[in-house]
Amino acid sequence: MTEKLVIIGNGMAPGRMLEHLLKKAPGRYQVTIFNAEPRVNYDRIMLSPVLSGEKAYEEIIIHGDGWYIKHGITLYKGHKIVAIDRQAKTVTSDHGVTEPYDKLVIATGSVPFIIPVPGHNLPGVLTYRDLDDVRAMMLAAQSRAKAVVIGGGLLGLEAAAGLNAQGMDVTVLHVMPTLMERQLDPAAGYLLQRAVEERGIKVITKANTQAITGNGKVEQVELADGTIIPATLVVMAVGIRPNAAVAKEAGIAVNRGIVVDAGMRSNDPDIYALGECAEVSGQVYGLVAPLYEMARVTASQLAGDEAAAFVHSDTPTKLKVTGIELFSLGDFAEGDDRQEIVLRDASAGVYKRLVLKDDRIIGTVLYGETADGAWFNDLKKKQTDISEMRDTLIFGQSYQGGASLDPMAAVAALPDDAEICGCNGVCKGKITGAITAKGLTSLDDVRAQTKASASCGSCTGLVEKLMVLTIGDKYNPAAVQPMCGCTTLGHDEVRRLIKAKGLKTIPAVMQELEWTTSCGCAKCRPALNYYLVCDWPDEYADDYQSRFINERVHANIQKDGTYSVVPRMWGGVTNAAELRAIADVVDKFEIPMVKVTGGQRIDMLGIRKEDLPAVWADLGQAGFVSGHAYAKGLRTVKTCVGSDWCRFGTQDSTGFGVRIEKFMWGSWTPAKVKMAVSGCPRNCAEATCKDVGVICVDSGYEIHFAGAAGLDIKGTEVLGLVKTEDEALEHIVALTQMYREQGRYLERIYKWAKRIGIAEIKRQIMDDGEKRRAYFDRFVFSQKFAQVDPWSERVSGKDKHEFRPMASVGFAQAAE
Amino acid sequence: MMNWVSIGSISDIPRRGARCVATPQGKIAVFRTAEDQVFAIEDHCPHKGGPLSQGIVHGAAVTCPLHNWVISLETGKALGADEGAVRTIPVRIEGERLFIALEALASRAA
Numbered sequence: 001m002t003e004k005l006v007i008i009g010n011g012m013a014p015g016r017m018l019e020h021l022l023k024k025a026p027g028r029y030q031v032t033i034f035n036a037e038p039r040v041n042y043d044r045i046m047l048s049p050v051l052s053g054e055k056a057y058e059e060i061i062i063h064g065d066g067w068y069i070k071h072g073i074t075l076y077k078g079h080k081i082v083a084i085d086r087q088a089k090t091v092t093s094d095h096g097v098t099e100p101y102d103k104l105v106i107a108t109g110s111v112p113f114i115i116p117v118p119g120h121n122l123p124g125v126l127t128y129r130d131l132d133d134v135r136a137m138m139l140a141a142q143s144r145a146k147a148v149v150i151g152g153g154l155l156g157l158e159a160a161a162g163l164n165a166q167g168m169d170v171t172v173l174h175v176m177p178t179l180m181e182r183q184l185d186p187a188a189g190y191l192l193q194r195a196v197e198e199r200g201i202k203v204i205t206k207a208n209t210q211a212i213t214g215n216g217k218v219e220q221v222e223l224a225d226g227t228i229i230p231a232t233l234v235v236m237a238v239g240i241r242p243n244a245a246v247a248k249e250a251g252i253a254v255n256r257g258i259v260v261d262a263g264m265r266s267n268d269p270d271i272y273a274l275g276e277c278a279e280v281s282g283q284v285y286g287l288v289a290p291l292y293e294m295a296r297v298t299a300s301q302l303a304g305d306e307a308a309a310f311v312h313s314d315t316p317t318k319l320k321v322t323g324i325e326l327f328s329l330g331d332f333a334e335g336d337d338r339q340e341i342v343l344r345d346a347s348a349g350v351y352k353r354l355v356l357k358d359d360r361i362i363g364t365v366l367y368g369e370t371a372d373g374a375w376f377n378d379l380k381k382k383q384t385d386i387s388e389m390r391d392t393l394i395f396g397q398s399y400q401g402g403a404s405l406d407p408m409a410a411v412a413a414l415p416d417d418a419e420i421c422g423c424n425g426v427c428k429g430k431i432t433g434a435i436t437a438k439g440l441t442s443l444d445d446v447r448a449q450t451k452a453s454a455s456c457g458s459c460t461g462l463v464e465k466l467m468v469l470t471i472g473d474k475y476n477p478a479a480v481q482p483m484c485g486c487t488t489l490g491h492d493e494v495r496r497l498i499k500a501k502g503l504k505t506i507p508a509v510m511q512e513l514e515w516t517t518s519c520g521c522a523k524c525r526p527a528l529n530y531y532l533v534c535d536w537p538d539e540y541a542d543d544y545q546s547r548f549i550n551e552r553v554h555a556n557i558q559k560d561g562t563y564s565v566v567p568r569m570w571g572g573v574t575n576a577a578e579l580r581a582i583a584d585v586v587d588k589f590e591i592p593m594v595k596v597t598g599g600q601r602i603d604m605l606g607i608r609k610e611d612l613p614a615v616w617a618d619l620g621q622a623g624f625v626s627g628h629a630y631a632k633g634l635r636t637v638k639t640c641v642g643s644d645w646c647r648f649g650t651q652d653s654t655g656f657g658v659r660i661e662k663f664m665w666g667s668w669t670p671a672k673v674k675m676a677v678s679g680c681p682r683n684c685a686e687a688t689c690k691d692v693g694v695i696c697v698d699s700g701y702e703i704h705f706a707g708a709a710g711l712d713i714k715g716t717e718v719l720g721l722v723k724t725e726d727e728a729l730e731h732i733v734a735l736t737q738m739y740r741e742q743g744r745y746l747e748r749i750y751k752w753a754k755r756i757g758i759a760e761i762k763r764q765i766m767d768d769g770e771k772r773r774a775y776f777d778r779f780v781f782s783q784k785f786a787q788v789d790p791w792s793e794r795v796s797g798k799d800k801h802e803f804r805p806m807a808s809v810g811f812a813q814a815a816e
Numbered sequence: 817m818m819n820w821v822s823i824g825s826i827s828d829i830p831r832r833g834a835r836c837v838a839t840p841q842g843k844i845a846v847f848r849t850a851e852d853q854v855f856a857i858e859d860h861c862p863h864k865g866g867p868l869s870q871g872i873v874h875g876a877a878v879t880c881p882l883h884n885w886v887i888s889l890e891t892g893k894a895l896g897a898d899e900g901a902v903r904t905i906p907v908r909i910e911g912e913r914l915f916i917a918l919e920a921l922a923s924r925a926a
Contacts, residue, residue, distance in 0.1 A: 448897040519832060519850045522872040522879030522886070545832040549870040549881040557881055561867040806835035806846060807823040810918055 002030045005302065006091055006099055008081045008246070009107035010035035012044055013275035013291040015062055017105070020299030022071055028303070031073045032099050034091065036108075037130055038078035040064060044130070045288055048321070051134050051162030081108075084250035086268055103270055103302060106247055106258060110240035110276040110286070115150065118211040124218030125234045128159045140233040141166035148172075148221045148231040150209055152179040154319060156237035157196060161321040163235070164201050171229055172196070173207035173221070175238075183317045183328040187344075188351050188367040195324050195349075204229075242277040242284050257284045262309035264298040274298045280310050289315040316364075316377055325366075327373035330380055331355065332363030343394045352394055359387040372396035374415065411465040420466070421452035421459045431463060435470045442475075443467070444485065484523035486515050491744035495531055504536050506543055520546075527745035530632065533668050534740050537782035544799065550630035553802055554790040555612055563612060564605040566629035567619050568665065571639040571658035571677075572600025581622030589615055599636030599674065601627055613803050616791035625665075625789040632746070633668045634675070637661040638686065642679030642696065651696035653679035656725055660732060666787040667779070670743030670752070673736065688716045691749040692732055697721070701728035705735060705761075706753040714750055717758050720766040734775035735765050741778075820908060820915040826854060827912065834869040834878070837916065844905055844916065845869035847889050849876055855889035856907045856916050862887075862900030 007014050010033050018031065041063040049055040068075045079093035084104070092098045112127035114120055126136050137159070140147070144167045149160045152174025164170045172179075178189030179196070193203050208224035212234055221229045242257030253259040253267040257279030264272045264280070274294040276286055285291055293310060300308030316329040332355045334340070343352040348368060354376065355363035361380040366373055375397040379386060386393055397414065414420075416429030434440060434449045446463060447453055453460045467475040480490035487494070494513065503509045506528050510520060520528070525546035532540040544552050555563035569578070582602055586594055593605040607615055616626075628635060637660050640646065642653030657677040676687035677694040687693025689709035693716055695702040700723040704716035719735065722728050738761065743752040753761055764771050794803075829835045829848040836859055837844040843859035845868050853876060859869045866882030876889045886895045892904040906917040 517875060519874050521874045522884060525872060525874065545830060545873065548872065553870075557867075557870060559864070559882065561865075561870075801828060801830065801835060805838045805843075806828055808838040809821045809823060809916075810839045810841070 003028065003102040004100055005029035005031045005103050005105065006101035007031065007033045007105045007107060008091065009033075009109055009275065009277075010037070010041050010075065011107060011109050011275060012041065012062065012288060013109075013295050014105060014107040015041040015295075016292050017107075017274060017295035017299045017302075018071075018073070020296055021302055024299055024305075025303035029103070031071070032076070032101075033068075033073060034076045034079045034081050034093055034097075034099075036078070036080040037132070039131065040068070040075070040077075042131065047128075047131065047134050048158035048162055050131075051137060051159065052165035053162075054165075057131060081246055084246060084252075084271075086250055086252075086271070089270065101270075103272070105298065105302075106252075106266075106271065106273040106277060107275040108243040108246060108277045111243045112236060113239040113241055114236055115209060115238055117209055119213050119218070120236070122212055122214055122218050123216070124214070124232060125212060125236065128155050128235055128237045129240075134162075137163060137233065137235065138166060141168050143232060144168060145232040146171070146230050147233040147235065148229055149235045149237060150221075151235075151237035151239070152176070152203065152205070153182065153237065153239070154180060154317065156235070157192075157319060158321060159235050159237050160196070160201050161199065163233075164199055168233070170200075171202040171204065171231070173209060173223070173229075174203065174205050175208060177205050179203065179205070180319075180328075183365075184326070184367070185332055185353060185365055187342075187353070188326070188328075188365045191349065191351055191367050192319075192324065192326060196321075240276065240286060242279065244277050247271075247273065247277070255279055255282075262297075262311075263301045263306065264294055264310060265301065272298050272301065281312065283312060285315075287315045287317065289313075313381065316373055325368055325370045327366040327370035328364065329373070329377055330361070330363035332365055338362070341390070341394045354394060356386070359385050359390075361386060375413075378413075408465060408469065411462060412469055420462050421450075426450050426452040428466065431466050432470045435467060440467075441471060443481070483527060484521055486510075486517040486520050486524050487513060489513060491527065491747075494528070495535075495742075495744075498531055498535055504532065504539055506532065506546060526551075530668060530670065530745050534782070537785045551632070552799075553609065553612065554626050554628075554630060554794065555607070556630045558605060560606075561609075562606045563609055564603050564629075565607055565612070565615055565619075566597060566601055566603045566627040567624035568627040568661070569601040570661050571637055571654050573639075573654060573658065574602075578622055578624065581619060581624070585615055585618050588618065597629070597636075599629075600638050601629075601636065603629070610803055610805075613794050613800070617795045620789075620792050620795055624791075626791045628665065631668065632671050633666070634661070634664045634673050636674055637664075638674075638676035638690070640677075640679050640684040642677075646679055648682060649679035649696070650698045651679060651701065651725070653677040653685065653694070653696050656694065656696075656701075656728070657685075659725070660729060663729065664733065664736065664779075664783075666789075667736070667740070667783060668786065669736065669740050671746050671748045673739075673749065675732075689713070690716065692735065694728060694732070699723070701725065703728060703731055703735075706750040706758070708748065708750045712750070717753065719762060730772065730776050731765055733779050734772040735761070737775040737779040738764060741775075819918045821918045823914050823916055825912045826852065826909060826914055829854070832873040834871075834873065836869050839918075843867070843869070845878075846907070846914065846916070847873055847878060849873060849889070853889075854907050854909055854914060856905040857887070857889060857892050858902045858905075860902060861885055862894060862902055863898065868902070 043060040043062055046055055046060040079095055081091050082094050083092045090098050090100045112129045126133055141163055147163045147168045147170045149156050149172045152172050160170045160172045178186045179192050197203055210224045211222045212218055213220055218232055218234050221231055244254045244258045247258045248254040257277050258266055258273035260266050260273050260278050260280055264274050266273055275291050297308045297310045314330045316327055319326040337357055339356045341354045350368035353365045354361055360383050364376045414428050418428045420426055420428050420431055431450050431452050438449055440446050453463045482488050483491055497513060501512055503512055509528055526548055529543050529546040533542055549557050555565050557563055589611050591604045591607060595603045597603050637657040639654045639657030643649035643651055673691045675692045676685040676690045678685040678687045679696045681695055687695055688704055689707040693704040700721055702721050703719040705719050707716035708714040739749055739752055823837050831848055832850050834845045834847045837846055844856050845859035847855045859867050861868055861880040863883055863885045866880040868878050868880055870881045871878040877886050879886050885898050888895050893901040908915045
């Protein structure tokens, strides 16, 4: 026999409860709903986007009329229940409908709190609770006049943002010193206030509303301190209280809300209450997550599962104002037994605070960057002991890769939608999904299929961990990575065999080392070309067709197919004649962009390929040569002004920088090499993040190497201190040659050094004079063939086919 | 009717290289492989419009210089996991001379 279930209220909580109930006990109840609002169930959380105009009412409907018909539910729209007769087990609506029940669910929600100031009932004073309020506000907003929102909490700010978006001049009055003080600490409240004010919304804190006045309608708001704010619309958003009046009149136990047990049952065993009107263990709730939990429990109880029980959990708060990122969770009051971790990044507008107690997170406030909110919530919920990761905790989950924490577990714990590859926007689920679905076993396969780690590569470690997690031993990261798909040999093996077998051409390498493709690919050909150039400088004929376009045309290709040109400025020093020549070239070729580079020289961007030889010819007239800004080779030697000018300079850093650059330019290296010479430890040339750097000191030259300031940031290692400039040059050159001979193509010095070991490099360059001089001599020999200015070669006609179209066809026909 | 237009000699193009032919409908990239096969395709990568003529030629394919897509010279289609294609243009070799079929371009403009 079907039982009669009557529900008072048709908000989100009873709506969700019905969904559960229809699944758990289909057909058990005949359901009747009385809704005081004349409409179906809609998503109240989305009222703010409706107010701001980002969504329409139709888009926020949860259950349309059809849903009620389909499930045989009777919905009385616009019927407010005025009486519950617990003896007769009936309810009666204000339109006189009386309905009997076996089980009754009260879900009457809450009513907005109205401050009882004089004038609170004037026309033009609204609350922010349901769609009718939103429609009234939108109507008022059409006047584009002034609005006052009383209340700087979640609802008040969302109302203010919505009215502002509708074109109103909005002032928010908040009685406390900072906004959203229940969810945010003062620092985050301050940042929030600034962000709100940047949108043109005025905020007055510590504002005590004294009266709302006007002649027959709202005209102004008066504060206790005498301030008068003109307004035609006043929205009260100071809070809500449970709507329990009808239950109380029926003699059901009511405290703040309708008192229910963990099974959501009131003191009448046939009457349940859920939603904002219910009070469980002394708590009332206003956020959706606990209300949905109540819905689940009530449905289970009604379906016969008496063990179902509501458990309290803190719910994170998020502000739904487009462009403001805010997350708050738990308890963040200060206390003697609590510690906090705070991160502030003023320029990025980021503030993060974690409140800890006994090495566990009890509260979190995130402002400006909230991506880790879910993770912190998880740590808090699981009461995870964070002492091991305390130092890096605040930086979020992606930073938890340190030795003290199992990095595998951290990757495993990432949710499927966690972004792994920032360059290509690839999330974890996409990567693991592709690995499984397509049976991928190599990093290259994953890169090809998903694009993850295929751009800057800084996420490679994460991707490899995902592979191990997904396919276990089938992925063996320790195995030698082949150079590319054309061979099974790794870079080191290929380099060794080129020397051992005396292979001196690319076809010879491919033949002898059993390449699986006829003429390689875009990965192995440039690498092989470099290895051969480096190992046989006098015998090998550089294969231009195996060079990347930049090194083939000696300029940098840009996204639109034009090129940029950077002439060498030795040590960053220039003069009037050079600058004049550059200015003339810029004018003559209508170069759209001229920019000073980070390497102390001048970049001219947007040059047509056909114009390159003519540009170089003009620059060459002024004495310029190629700056190799495009090369896997020596780029710049940055300098400071040193002892010639600077009162702190200890050596001639400028002169030494120029000397290094003139000695080493033109040399090809596995990856680009950037250098710098600073005249004193103040290090104005920033030598300690370069591939090779020199810090001049009174007693000589401190040589640094293996720094990085790109994808990775790494301070340099100290190679050693030498007394004279000549010695410094010999050491630097020898170090570079060692790297040239051992580095894998595209492997920067810092990565090579990590692989070889700093100590080993020091031993060969600092301690073994014979080895050092041998390296030095080999470098000097190779420079004999390398120091030819590629620009002047091409001005003289070399590779002229590169810079001209082969033919122009079809134009005459088109013109006629 | 095929309208074959002369664009020059095969020796104008380096092996494993390319040259461009300017047309009113945009640039055509003409490739010569290590085995002296010749292909013509639009000089416009289906990914982000990179100039394919500037890429490294290997086998009968070219790697785009901007983001390393590999495009088949025979079919114009992206190889590997990428999806996309460029238009191919018929080429004829008569002795040393190269011709491309121009109406293939004109029909596109019409």
